[in-house]
Amino acid sequence: MHFGHHRSVALKATVVLASAMSFTLGAAGANAQELTGTLKKIKETGEITIGYRDASVPFSYLDGDQKPVGYAFEICKKIAEAVKTNLKLSKLEVRLNPVTSATRIPLIANGTVDLECGSTTNNVDRQKQVSFTNTHFLTATRYVAKKSAKLDAIEDLKGKTVVSTSGTTNIRQINEANTARNLGLTILPAKDHAEAFLMVETGRAAAFVMDDVLLASLAASSKEPGTYAISSEALSKPEPYGIMLRKDDAPFKAVVDEATAKLYKSPEGKALYDTWFTKPIPPRGINLSLPMSEPMIKAFASPSDSADPAAY
Amino acid sequence: MFTDFDFGVVLSSLPYLFGTGMVFTLTLTALAASGGIILGTVIAMMRLSGIAALAIPAKIYVNFMRSLPLVLVIFWFYFLVPYIGQWMTGASRPISVGAFTSALVTFTLFEAAFFSEIMRAGIQAIPKGQTSAAQAIGLTYGQTMRTVILPQAFRNMLPLLLTQTIVLFQDTSLVYVISLTDFLGAASKVAQRDGRLVEMYLFAAAIYLVICITASTLVRRLQRRVAIIR
Amino acid sequence: MNYNWNWRVFFDPSPEGTGTYADMLLSGLSWTIATALCSWIIAFSLGSLIGVLRTLPSRGAQRIGTMYVELFRNIPLLVQMFLWFYVVPELLPGSWGTWLKQLPNASFYTAVICLGFFTASRVAEQVRTGIETLPRGQRMAGTAIGLTTWQTYRYVLLPNAYRVILPPLTSEFLNNLKNTSVALTIGLLELTARARSMQEFSSQVFESFTAATVIYLGISLIVVTLSSKLETRIAVPGSR
Numbered sequence: 001m002h003f004g005h006h007r008s009v010a011l012k013a014t015v016v017l018a019s020a021m022s023f024t025l026g027a028a029g030a031n032a033q034e035l036t037g038t039l040k041k042i043k044e045t046g047e048i049t050i051g052y053r054d055a056s057v058p059f060s061y062l063d064g065d066q067k068p069v070g071y072a073f074e075i076c077k078k079i080a081e082a083v084k085t086n087l088k089l090s091k092l093e094v095r096l097n098p099v100t101s102a103t104r105i106p107l108i109a110n111g112t113v114d115l116e117c118g119s120t121t122n123n124v125d126r127q128k129q130v131s132f133t134n135t136h137f138l139t140a141t142r143y144v145a146k147k148s149a150k151l152d153a154i155e156d157l158k159g160k161t162v163v164s165t166s167g168t169t170n171i172r173q174i175n176e177a178n179t180a181r182n183l184g185l186t187i188l189p190a191k192d193h194a195e196a197f198l199m200v201e202t203g204r205a206a207a208f209v210m211d212d213v214l215l216a217s218l219a220a221s222s223k224e225p226g227t228y229a230i231s232s233e234a235l236s237k238p239e240p241y242g243i244m245l246r247k248d249d250a251p252f253k254a255v256v257d258e259a260t261a262k263l264y265k266s267p268e269g270k271a272l273y274d275t276w277f278t279k280p281i282p283p284r285g286i287n288l289s290l291p292m293s294e295p296m297i298k299a300f301a302s303p304s305d306s307a308d309p310a311a312y
Numbered sequence: 313m314f315t316d317f318d319f320g321v322v323l324s325s326l327p328y329l330f331g332t333g334m335v336f337t338l339t340l341t342a343l344a345a346s347g348g349i350i351l352g353t354v355i356a357m358m359r360l361s362g363i364a365a366l367a368i369p370a371k372i373y374v375n376f377m378r379s380l381p382l383v384l385v386i387f388w389f390y391f392l393v394p395y396i397g398q399w400m401t402g403a404s405r406p407i408s409v410g411a412f413t414s415a416l417v418t419f420t421l422f423e424a425a426f427f428s429e430i431m432r433a434g435i436q437a438i439p440k441g442q443t444s445a446a447q448a449i450g451l452t453y454g455q456t457m458r459t460v461i462l463p464q465a466f467r468n469m470l471p472l473l474l475t476q477t478i479v480l481f482q483d484t485s486l487v488y489v490i491s492l493t494d495f496l497g498a499a500s501k502v503a504q505r506d507g508r509l510v511e512m513y514l515f516a517a518a519i520y521l522v523i524c525i526t527a528s529t530l531v532r533r534l535q536r537r538v539a540i541i542r
Numbered sequence: 543m544n545y546n547w548n549w550r551v552f553f554d555p556s557p558e559g560t561g562t563y564a565d566m567l568l569s570g571l572s573w574t575i576a577t578a579l580c581s582w583i584i585a586f587s588l589g590s591l592i593g594v595l596r597t598l599p600s601r602g603a604q605r606i607g608t609m610y611v612e613l614f615r616n617i618p619l620l621v622q623m624f625l626w627f628y629v630v631p632e633l634l635p636g637s638w639g640t641w642l643k644q645l646p647n648a649s650f651y652t653a654v655i656c657l658g659f660f661t662a663s664r665v666a667e668q669v670r671t672g673i674e675t676l677p678r679g680q681r682m683a684g685t686a687i688g689l690t691t692w693q694t695y696r697y698v699l700l701p702n703a704y705r706v707i708l709p710p711l712t713s714e715f716l717n718n719l720k721n722t723s724v725a726l727t728i729g730l731l732e733l734t735a736r737a738r739s740m741q742e743f744s745s746q747v748f749e750s751f752t753a754a755t756v757i758y759l760g761i762s763l764i765v766v767t768l769s770s771k772l773e774t775r776i777a778v779p780g781s782r
Contacts, residue, residue: 051409052500054491066328066493097411098466098491102738106391106747109545111398112414123592128546129745160644163729167742172557178561188729189739192491194504199729201507201630202642224509284503285491291392379716380760381723384734384754391747482618489727496621509628517617517625524616 031277031312035087036248038114043087050076051099051113051244055194057217058276059137059241060118064283068096071276075136076117076243079279082259100192101167105129108244115121116244119214121169122307123239131253132242134260134303136280138295138312139211141170141235144200150209153233154181163196163205173235174209193218200228209235213290218302220286237309238295269300314352322515325498334497338486339414340519344419350353354428357457359428360435363477370428377425379414382486389418389491399503415487434465471535478527482520495519551746552753563740568751570736575761576733577653578719583656585718589665594695595672607666614663619656619724626656627728631710653725661718671704705776710771716762733757 012269036284037045042048052068054058058071084092104120107113108130108194121138122132133252143162145151151160154177164299166189178185185279188205190196197218199205239245245256270292275281277290291302295312304311343417358370377385393414399409410418438461438531442531466473485496493501496516552564595607614622629647631639645651676699682695704711727736737754741747 009509041408045408047408055504062501062505066332066498070518093409098493102490102742103390103490105745106741109747110391111408112394112411114408126745142434161644161648166735171739172743188649189731189735190729191489191727198504198509198628202509202632203640204627204648204729227431295654302657323740375762376759379720379759380755381720381734381758383723383726384737384751387734387738388751388755392753416682419649474699482616485618485620486724488620498620500624508630509624513624513629517621520618521613521616528616 005283028086036047036251038246038248038252039083039087041257042083042092042113042114043089046081046089046091047093047242048083049095049102049112049114050080051097051107051118053099053118053194055218056119056214057193057221058288059214065147069282070117071272072117072119072121072136072241072243072274074276075263077113078236078263079115079133079243079259080258082262083255086255086271099164102191104244105168108246111246114245119241120244121211121212122242122305123169123241124307127246127307128243130244131171131247131249131309132244132305133253133256134264134305135240135242135299135312136260137213137241138238138239138262138293138299138309139172139213140238140275142185142212142213142215142231143174143207143209143235144197145207147227147229149206152229152231154183154231154235155181157185159184159208161188161204162207162209163188163190163191163199165190167197168210170209170235170238177235207231211239211241213288216290217286217288220288221284226268235293238312239309240297240299240307242305257303257305259266264300264303266269273300315377317511318508319511319515321502321506323509323510324338325502328502329498330495333478333495336483336493336497337484337495338413338506339478339489340419343416344423344484347416347420347481348480349431349473351424352429353431353462355424356426356431356435374425374428376500377422377539380424382483383489384485385420386415386420388487389421404521411490411492415484415490415492419480419484423476423483426476426479427473431465432468434469434472437463437468438464461504467538470538471531472534474531474534475528478524478531481527482524484519544746546746547749549749551744552751554744556740556745563744563750565735566701567733567757568741570731570733570754570762571757573650573730574722574732577657577722577730578715580654581661581722582715582718583693584654585661585665585714586678588658590669590700592662592666593669593673594700596666597673598691603676607670611663611666614660614712615667619721620727622660623724623728625657627652642644647724649729652728653722655732657718657725659723660721663713664717665711666715668707668714669700669703672707674698675706685696690750702778708769708773708776714766715769717763719765720758722769729760735779 021278052073055061056072057071058070059301060068066206080092080094080131097107099107099116104113104116104118105126109221110117119137120132122135143151143157151157160186163172164174164187171187171189174185174187177183178187188199190199193210193214195210196210200208201222212234212259216229218227219230222228243256243260245253263272275294277288280287299312355370355374358366359374361367379407391407394406397403397409398405401407443456446460449460484494487494488497488500491497499512499516503509547654552567553562555561556563556566558566592607592610595603596611598604603670631642634642642648680698680702684698689697714752722732723734726738735753737750739751744750
């Protein structure tokens with residue numbers, strides 16, 4: 001599959017021009033569908049752009065060939081198919097754009113990315129700038145450290161250097177805990193999860209604060225999985241992950257919500273979950289062995305886009 | 313300390329490092345340098361035009377860009393380019409641009425400020441008598457610039473323009489901050505995936521060093537030749 | 543434009559609980575300034591030394607100077623940052639490496655060292671150019687009145703060379719200050735990093751980056767003004 005990362009400006013300009021022309025023609029024909037927002041854009045350009053992550057295993061990450069794969073990435077492909085069917089397009093080009101925790105929200109807002117497929121926590125603050133579809137996972141904030149360091153409870157971190165990924169809810173939570181509990185932490189923001197984990201691996205930081213599911217997969221796919229331990233104490237309740245889309249775009253959200261709800265309720269949704277959480281995954285064939293939890297089964301049975309952890 | 317070095321990691325990732333990473337770096341450098349030199353020349357001519365409405369915005373632009381860290385400019389443009397596209401094309405929504413295009417726009421606009429300073433010096437170094445002579449034989453301003461002044465300014469400034477391009481080549485590594493896969497981005501992705509930082513970063517440093525030293529040696533040789541012609 | 547502007551966001555408390563977003567940016571600014579000043583001390587002294595080496599009559603000294611400049615100028619700053627942060631500690635004997643990595647504020651020290659060595663190569667080039675543009679007679683006059691090589695540099699060549707290169711040195715100082723932002727990749731919480739965190743926490747992209755932009759412009763303006771004041775103060779009367 002070829003994706004249009006390296007498109008030249010000239011070509012881009014042609015696309016813009018072509019879409020502008022088709023828009024004019026459509027308007028002149030006066031029989032254009034009453035499409036707005038993202039749907040209109042996808043219809044006109046014949047393209048949908050999916051934002052993927054470097055190292056959100058197993059949600060959205062680069063496999064051995066540096067191609068994006070993952071659970072959330074697969075969900076986005078299904079959504080793209082549903083959009084294509086809905087718009088009655090004969091062909092829909094799926095373009096890919098890398099995002100980081102720090103860039104994902106602005107890139108959704110500025111139109112670079114239409115769907116962000118990764119491990120984005122759905123919360124009320126973020127809903128001021130973006131919108132979320134139905135929850136695809138639930139996870140709590142914990143931290144990973146070397147076993148030998150014996151840092152099982154949050155109090156053990158006192159005075160240490162910890163790392164978290166910039167732009168995440170987790171770095172916010174550890175900052176809040178640092179102040180509230182007077183821990184005297186030095187908190188380093190890392191660009192992505194791989195870089196953050198690396199800081200623990202190389203001894204630059206004592207612990208990496210993140211969603212527990214991501215920590216489990218990072219530790220499992222590291223060089224020496226046995227040397228890491230995830231804290232038993234959590235910094236938050238299990239919070240929902242959702243796929244992001246632009247705010248105030250009800251027609252697009254309706255299509256996406258319908259597609260995800262249909263997928264999650266069907267046996268296909270359960271199968272998709274099992275593929276990524278209970279079976280060996282690329283690139284190294286590790287098995288996360290995380291069968292669906294009770295709240296997850298509920299979240300799939302009655303899909304919801306609520307940001308409230310208590311709703312699950 | 314060098315005992316557990318594994319340069320096999322480097323060897324097996326060579327196709328990815330060069331096929332994807334270096335191609336990105338070189339394409340970005342070449343396109344941004346060309347765009348930057350053209351735009352830089354326009355800005356330099358605006359500053360030297362003697363027309364305040366052109367000279368002042370050009371001066372502000374150059375000083376503005378030169379006061380900001382490139383990292384900040386990269387963040388700005390990554391988020392801003394779609395809106396700029398919308399404004400320029402008059403479209404009803406932000407224009408979705410790929411990561412490469414966005415980086416290209418960023419580097420072209422940023423480096424144009426630096427190229428324009430070089431071109432300004434180049435144009436100013438041409439004796440005033442030449443402009444007068446050109447006008448005396450009836451050439452218009454455009455003709456004077458195109459056929460008399462700019463060709464000489466380009467030739468005299470070529471070594472400096474190329475040196476700035478080498479700086480640009482090094483600067484492109486900063487797209488790392490927005491997770492694009494240039495040469496360094498590719499190296500760091502492999503480094504993080506395989507936990508082989510030492511090998512990958514040393515290798516990346518060596519490659520940059522070899523390319524830049526070779527390029528600057530060639531520029532110095534060219535400089536000597538240009539100097540002789542003059 | 544589908545964006546909720548909120549310029550009052552700077553007065554909202556930041557999630558770190560220690561103050562407002564404005565405080566967060568100011569703390570970033572102080573790290574930027576601290577890093578820029580500390581690394582400039584290294585860059586200026588080491589750069590002067592290397593620049594002088596390149597103008598000495600000794601071939602060996604020239605070669606060392608040239609090698610230093612070529613090495614540090616031809617590797618991208620970001621790569622050098624990674625080498626100091628991730629590679630150097632691994633190449634040191636085990637206990638040293640661990641000590642280095644667990645230093646509090648390790649990214650600050652790393653950034654200072656890295657920028658110091660990097661900028662030194664640029665300062666060296668300016669110092670060399672400065673010394674080479676001085677009339678050759680100055681060196682000879684120094685020798686003629688019986689000064690040693692060290693004294694000639696200390697009392698004749700360097701004071702004049704620094705005056706000549708003050709403007710380019712100012713722009714190297716500013717470059718060094720701007721380059722501190724590259725250290726956000728190794729976790730230094732300087733101004734650009736703080737603007738980015740603010741953008742992430744508050745989701746107000748444009749306000750955050752605008753604030754950082756204005757601060758950088760302000761610093762540039764101050765430095766350029768101070769530098770031209772300095773230039774008139776240290777000018778040798780009648781030298782122009």
